[in-house]
Amino acid sequence: MSITPDLPPMREDNHTDMEQQLSTKDTKFLLVSLDKTTVTYVGKGSHSHDVGISLPLSTDKPIGYFEVSINNKGARGSICIGLSKSDFQLNRQPGWDSGSYGYDGSDGKKLHSSMLGDNYSDPFNTNDVIGCGINYKKGEIFFTRNGTFLGTAFRRVRGDLSLYPTVGLHSQGESVTFHFGKKKPFLFNIQHMIEEEEGKFMVEVESKTVSRREIHELIRGYLIFHGYSDTLSAFEKSSDSTDDDKNSDDVHMRSADDGSEFLLQTLQKRREIRSNIMNGDVLNAIRCIEDDFPRVMDEKRCMRTLRSQHFVELLKKGQTMDAITFGQSMVGDTMEDDEDENKIFSLLAYPKPEQSPLASLFSVQQREKVADVVNQTIIQTCGGGENQWACALEKCMRQLLVIQDHLSQRMGGVQPFDLSKYL
């Protein structure tokens, strides 16, 4: 029988607050200690009885790992240690099925999808500490014994990598205790292995080349797209001298007519509209739009956003009566049920809206949001073209997130790295 401590696959984030617990359907043959980390085989038979842990191994590090100390190897020394998937049946030995992996203490063989197994290492004895780990990126499972690495046991471990620590017990007197590195450190230096793995990953990433020019081109694209023209000129002034290879590929970089020409031509006008909005002068922004991008005046959503913002700005200046009058005129021209819009009217319910739950509507970020809607609308309706739904930098970052998502799906939910650290 196998024991998987009552822990789902190794997930340290889960067991920080809650220690893993042994789970076994078997109370006739297995005796679980009060702290639920030690299990002893008390039956007389020779059936396989497993214990599983109720949590899978943690997948937030590149390697998941646990150790088991052999308190007593029992009558026949037939303890088997390994990992299994959530649907593993606890009366099977780990390693017999395709969804489990095991290291058999009676003969030192490794087992996967087989009852026979292959030679791997030595059998283990009472007082040994056996470790089992999985390298998620490589898809490899390894074992350790008394703190020594025994080599990779299984490669190409794919699919659902949410694996549960599991131990199979078969003979009277067999007793093991699970360790998850919380109460006392592991015998094997897993931290070193994790750091090495993370280091390799960084080296791999750092080996990709990105020229200064590429980075600067991305930044320029971002500044042009959003109309930050002062920043752009300051940046170009001080970066020109450092981009010595700037001109060599320029033709190549800008060859495709994807609307970038339009962006450059309209930079100053878009900038003026943005800075009006950022300064809270919505009416002036609308005036500019009417003069320079009259087509935008027909874009209902965009214009509503602008008028809503004007309403907010009036409130912000304390011109409540003006705001109400203006708000009434707005109700006439908005047909659709717009959530944002309803929100702005409820600002009126607060005596001090800047301290209300809706205070974010008064923030500079809100202004930027409105400026972005307008900018986007100008670009989409006045000649930016299909391709310009975002600038290259933004697309790059979106691409990165979506790929990370796919990679982690491929790895059974394991995040290849923590992107939030970098954003």
Place this chain on the structure above:
Amino acid sequence: MEELIVRLMARNNSYQESSSTHSAAPPTLRFQEKQEVSIDNWMNKLKDADVSRQHLNQLIMNYFMIEGYKEAAQNFQQESAAVDLETISERVNIRNLMESGRVEEAVECTNDMNPEILDTNSALFFHIQQQRLIELIRENRTMDALQFAQQQLAAQGEENPEFLEELEKTMALLAFDDHTSTPLSHLMSLRQRIKIASELNAAILLSQKQDKDPKLPFLIKMTKWSQETLGDKHGRM
């Protein structure tokens, strides 16, 4: 740059070839496990990805600040809703104070910002105090210099033999009328000021946990790496 993305996207999949050869077939992205994602689907995912303008602004600001595009950073703060520049300007201010010899004010500003910076860094603190002594000597305030050395620096010197040696050297400056022609004139130089200012600047940066490398280039490398890994038919990942 647009092309970089198209090229990178093409690398994960066979859509470029397939779309040119069989123009009728919808373009697809192929994954190791025979997952197929249509370009439309992928584009929708891109549009849904959670990338906020705040994050992007921060990336740009982070680049400007770390690479030292001061004017661009200032303009950027004006034009966008980006992160506040207060910490950068405070840090720059402290650096300027040090470089112009106004050590006492620099120390005050640093302590206002985060007293731990000097508390936890005895070598840096000694160097700053030493610099203050040098400035007093430069101003020919001999009595003040002596008093300051006795009250503030002697104790530190007793604790650390290295500091004591430095202190003795600095005190020796008092023996010369013309500081510029002594063997110790390097202590009086502008370069010495700049050195200490940089040391302090680095400690402040460290305390703010600011990386010395900007984040943007790493993220672009990461994008390239991720795309190659995703496109890797053998899927070593």
